[in-house]
Amino acid sequence: MTEVNETALNELVGRVLGDLGGAVSVPLVRIGDALDLYKTLRKIGPATSDTLADAAGCSPRYMREWLAAQTASGYIHHEDGRFSLTPEQAFVFAEPDSPVNLIGAFDTAAAMVENQPKVQSAFKTGRGVAWGDQAGCMFCAVARLFRPGYVNALVQEWLPAMDGVVDKLNAGAIVADVGCGHGLSTILMAQAFPDSRFTGYDFHPGSIAAATAHARAHELTNLHFEVGRAQDFGGRDFDLITCFDCLHDMGDPKTAATHIRKALKDGGTWMVVEPMAGDKLEDNINPVGRLYYSASTMICVPTSLAQETGLALGAQAGEKRLTEVIRSGGFTRVRRAAETSLNMILEAT
Numbered sequence: 001m002t003e004v005n006e007t008a009l010n011e012l013v014g015r016v017l018g019d020l021g022g023a024v025s026v027p028l029v030r031i032g033d034a035l036d037l038y039k040t041l042r043k044i045g046p047a048t049s050d051t052l053a054d055a056a057g058c059s060p061r062y063m064r065e066w067l068a069a070q071t072a073s074g075y076i077h078h079e080d081g082r083f084s085l086t087p088e089q090a091f092v093f094a095e096p097d098s099p100v101n102l103i104g105a106f107d108t109a110a111a112m113v114e115n116q117p118k119v120q121s122a123f124k125t126g127r128g129v130a131w132g133d134q135a136g137c138m139f140c141a142v143a144r145l146f147r148p149g150y151v152n153a154l155v156q157e158w159l160p161a162m163d164g165v166v167d168k169l170n171a172g173a174i175v176a177d178v179g180c181g182h183g184l185s186t187i188l189m190a191q192a193f194p195d196s197r198f199t200g201y202d203f204h205p206g207s208i209a210a211a212t213a214h215a216r217a218h219e220l221t222n223l224h225f226e227v228g229r230a231q232d233f234g235g236r237d238f239d240l241i242t243c244f245d246c247l248h249d250m251g252d253p254k255t256a257a258t259h260i261r262k263a264l265k266d267g268g269t270w271m272v273v274e275p276m277a278g279d280k281l282e283d284n285i286n287p288v289g290r291l292y293y294s295a296s297t298m299i300c301v302p303t304s305l306a307q308e309t310g311l312a313l314g315a316q317a318g319e320k321r322l323t324e325v326i327r328s329g330g331f332t333r334v335r336r337a338a339e340t341s342l343n344m345i346l347e348a349t
Helices: 006-034 037-044 049-056 060-073 087-093 103-114 116-125 138-161 165-171 184-192 205-217 253-263 287-305 319-327
Strands: 077-079 082-084 174-178 197-202 223-227 238-244 264-275 334-339 343-348
Touching: 006 037, 006 060, 006 087, 006 103, 037 049, 037 087, 049 060, 060 077, 103 116, 103 138, 103 287, 116 287, 138 165, 138 184, 138 205, 138 264, 138 334, 138 343, 165 238, 174 184, 174 253, 184 197, 184 205, 184 223, 184 238, 197 205, 205 223, 238 253, 253 264, 253 319, 264 319, 319 334, 319 343
Parallel strands: 174 197, 174 238, 197 223, 238 264
Antiparallel strands: 077 082, 264 343, 334 343
8 A cells, every 4th residue: 555645645634625615605606796795895894794784685694694604714804803904805706907807717617517517427427618608607607707807807907918909999990809708898889989889709609689778778879799600700891809717618710710811911910818827737727727728627628619610729728739729721920919827919910
């Protein structure tokens, strides 16, 4: 029998216990968000558990236990019998437009658990799980997960990093947002550049319906949404085509790259936003890589395998592999124009 290294074993058990603490926090964080407990505490804190329960219209006994769990997780601050949110905690849990608001990540984790039976079955068959067959809240969860990054960087940093693109948008460009999901990226661009025209395409009808509703709520007239696949969406002569966190999900991204090249005007730009990743597994052994590999196993790879070709790049494809796919469509220049801790922004011309 192999001798166990007690130090290594204790370190592993410690990591697993920490992981389990995070896992069982998922429903508690989602309850806190759904019942506005974080926002209420930020408004009235420091507060006792009874005071917060009264302000939130909740049971004092449940509130006391929830606050204890949140304090043990380090998500809420406790001192002298009162609870509050530090500025940092509020930034993560109570500020919707914060660049590090992570509520959407907890929603996505819950959807991944709900999706387990379908993906587990696919492990044996090798078949995919179509985007439209994923867990019911997956679409909203993913949209919410990516929203903070788009709100804080898309218009402010990513588009300006593209050569000459902002000038075109200010003058009045024709733009396609391919794989637009619920349309958050499309709407942000349409709001920032009212003289340009935007079309959002997605192959999932439910997402297009949600995107159309969002656009209507914002009373925007310079954009519309259509059901369309990346490899054959309608429209031509675009000045800019964008793909946000979706190229790796496509079944046939090479054909998509070819179609996108043909749909661009001469001198047009393809902006590709993808998860941050190194080119080798060893480069991605870090907290971000851990999250993305897990999401890729449960969401991205099954989605791609359910489509034609099923290339299944995975969320951690890396810049080298992504560049190969982009160049296969006829693009001659690909560069990393910007990056964040979660995303790389590639410019293809």
